[in-house]
Amino acid sequence: MNTAIAKHHTALLRQMLRIRKFEEICVELYSATRIRGFLHLYIGEEAVAVGVMNTLDASDALVTTYREHGHALARGVPMEAVMAEMFGRTTGCSRGRGGSMHLFDVKRRLYGGNAIVGGGLPLATGIALADRLRNESHVTACFFGDGAVAEGEFHECMNLAALWKLPVLFCCENNLYAMGTSLVRAQAQTDLALRASSYGMPAWAVDGMDVLAVEQAAQRAVETIRAGGGPCFLELRTYRFRAHSMYDSDRYRDKAEIARWKERDPIEALTVRMRDAGELTDDALKALHREVDDELQRAVAGAEAGPLEAVEDLTRFVYAEES
């Protein structure tokens, strides 16, 4: 066993567990109506956010969707700040103004959860343009779903980013469904990497259930982009284990299909791999769970104790405030 590798794998496992357990608690809180709005769960897709995020520097930028708890946590937004956002508190990462779908942390260059499908791509393209014009070597990672590939904004941005050789890492989380519409019922060409490559950028598909495969692919893409090669596109093949949102009764998917994908649970897969390599003992795994559970408990308690914005301040943050 190589201890450096073991440590690295443990870190990946910890991140995935944090996301999984965070969302499992969110389901409970939602069912108890302690948090509200839309809640889109990332359960099953954790390897994508964790694998990609691990290849980014703190100075790289990030734009994502409404299914972004995992991206925010993997980016390093404190769990309590994310949870406080779910509770609508001023201590939330968007001061309770955004909620689950709009997690922001500009100090960490997280430019939001965008809830208009495809709406984040132009923003990411522009952030990359700014970095490019300032001769910074930052990368902007932009996450979006397979559904977004049908939107005009997707194609406009692919073209613009490739034309101007902008440093964007396009991360398409292909979970085979856009709400109730499966990929084959929405896309004339279902090979999404092939479509992206038609814009003249390196594009390839990756097993999104394997965090190490994701990390390796993202590493290669980030190196290409940093070297000035322009944008790259990764199609991350994954699956959401839960319904689209808490409102969705999930009538459009075959139970057997869901069960098949659950057998490829990215957390389970890494755990097995680490055990086989002697990198993870039962005790270490238990300790990891305990550590994450403690963090979560503190996050929920801290979040719920956070203050609510005064109603008199309702119309703040519409325009810039003098500081």
Added chain:
Amino acid sequence: MTTTYREALREAIRDALRRDERVFLMGEDVGAYGGCFGVSLGLLEEFGPDRIRDTPLSESAFVGAGIGAATAGLRPIVEIMTVNFSLLALDQILNNAATLRHMSGGQVGVPLVIRMTTGAGRQLAAQHSHSLEGWFAHIPGLRILAPATLEDARGMLWPALLDPDPVLIFEHGSLYNLAGELADDAGPVDIDHAAIRRPGADVTVVTYGGCLGKCLDAAEQLAAEDISAEVIDLRTLRPLDDATFVESVRRTHRAVVVDEGWRSGSLSAEVSARITEQAFEELDAPVERVCSAEVPMPYAKHLEDAALPQPDGIVAAVRKVVSGGG
């Protein structure tokens, strides 16, 4: 029969599909999923995938395709999930649907119906909650409808399909679960006139859509204070039936306009302007308006509640115009 707003809308679509084979429904998740708010649940099974068409996430393309199909003789009903997403199709709605007839010198008509959800109240934050129907009501060439009752949910679609020009129907998200009695033979309704939902003598409250219930609640509260409020449901936001509300103001001499849109440049501003243009000398007090606060919709519940028109605010506005009149 007991029904809901959602079921009444579904029945209207079913009825239209049966009456006219040129009618079809298309939009995101209208088929296999049953509609993002469950309006079209079961219709795919009944009418098949040609007439209940699931589209990719391509608002500009499928709204534009609806315009093309209407122009070529079909009668599409296009569903857009929510008004915030309709902005991706705004180009098609304004630059094609609303203008083709005029710029072709009358050669091209667009007999298209577009339905969408509007409004706040479910903590869906700033990209899923806005009330932009007032913007669309700004556009010549469109007819804008806002069903606020079961009868209108059931009855507005068919006359909208008969209209030779594009009609947009705005369904307030808080109304889908509204339940009540609907006549078994409920059918098409008039789409030209506003309706007096509660007669009154002291003040005219003009509203539409999701705010109607709040205004009726406020009127009930005011009745206990011996203030008799007449509540008018605009129903059709363009063309505006100003005759109905101006006539009412001539009787009550006071008006409060309640609109979930933002105040500046809103539909409420238009209604208020028409009242002052047409009945200025009849007014005993300046027209009051109750609108949403000028802020993108916040997620936190207490802030969202504070941002929206509420019965208490409507009551306060009515008291103000009533006392303002001395």
